[in-house]
Amino acid sequence: MPENCIYIARSSAIAARALAGEMMVMNSADSTFFTLNEVATAIFQAADGHTPLRDIVRDQVCEQFDVDPEQAQADAEQFVAELSSHGILLVSSQPLSSEAP
């Protein structure tokens, strides 16, 4: 899948809340629990299903944090793949509708 076609959305099965700048995320299906750092939290919060990951990295990561754009894109893809494997983020080459419980 080319990186410029990736769309991400939060799964409806998860619970999430920010605590002192970090996002707590839990998947009720298997009780996996994560905390996300500031950069990961920015990506997670922008995962609306219709903004391409490339744009999220550009607007939410590169704009707000002092990072190399290529490195940021690579790290973001790795992060998305990991959360996707735990059912926390949904990934598609087409825009996704946000899942409502």
Place this chain on the structure above:
Amino acid sequence: MSLMSEVGQKAFNLGVPIAVHMDVTYRCNERCVHCYLDHDDHGEMTTAEIKGVLDQLAEAGVFFLTFSGGEVFLRRDFFEIVEHARRLMFNVKIKTNAVMIHEEEARRIRELGVDTIQISVYSHRPEVHDAITKLPHSFERTIKAIRFLREQGLRVTIANVLMTVNSSDHSGVQKLAAELGVQYTLDPTITPMMDGDTSVLSLRIPGEELPEIFHNPALVGSQEEFCAPPKPPSEEDLEGYSCSAGHSFCYISPYGDVFPCVQFPLPTGNIRQRKFLDIWNFSPEMKEVRSIQAKDLTVCSSCSHVTSCTRCPGLAYVEGSMRGPSTADCEKSFYRTGVPTENMLRQGLSKPRTISGTTAPLIQIRPIAVPA
């Protein structure tokens, strides 16, 4: 320290209410003999009010949200409330007797992404369970509901409250939980009524029977660790706090009253009159609860059990002082370790003197023939 513990400690240190227990109703279709609630409706919050409270809780940083009662499914809007909570991305746990859960309700619970359903089961013997709930066929209905929930792949925990009338049934319930593929948790705590009436305490398991429970590896895990004599407290220990009540946890009643904990009937404010965060941050009562360190405890600060005791400040408050001892926990500490507590020593007792075991057995279920 696990990630979950780290997060809990962080919330505690920051004073963020990371977990809230909310009773949405006190009405119930069972009449459990040990229940501490008044089941009449004295003006429950409306659907809109509860949704408004949930909005405030999300803003305050609450992550773990437990809905309980009463029986939550007696509210016709309960699914609407859970749906709103899940839209706000709370981790939702439901406590219920499950008798109103059928296939359709189980499916809806799964769709809503509820984390866990905790269900009260008092005995593996239907006649004992039904005698405690005073609802005929409640055992059959509850177990059927657990099967529906499991068919949906949901996580279920059986909560087994132990009291005089079912004290020998814990192994049977544990076996039943294993057969159903659900978690099992045991609790020998019987709480006074919310109006202060202590008559239900006669149902507490007599202290003399506690060692059998505390020395049962199937219930407590490592007996060596669980029953170890207390270690002398360090200065750091004495700077510590009792529990999360008022620090990172609180309780909200169906009428909007906010308390430090479900077992701590100290009113700190009403959410119909003040914003939740205003009560949480500025209520003098909440601040007082939050200020109490182990060194401030009138008796327990000099007790050898001070660091390992399960002392409940709410039960202590009901006994007369939130800084005083909780006799039920003194009893547990003694029977768990064999080491007398400071509270006992000051009273010159060789064993705890408590309400449990000193009153007649539960009269309500006496007439029912219970097979051995």
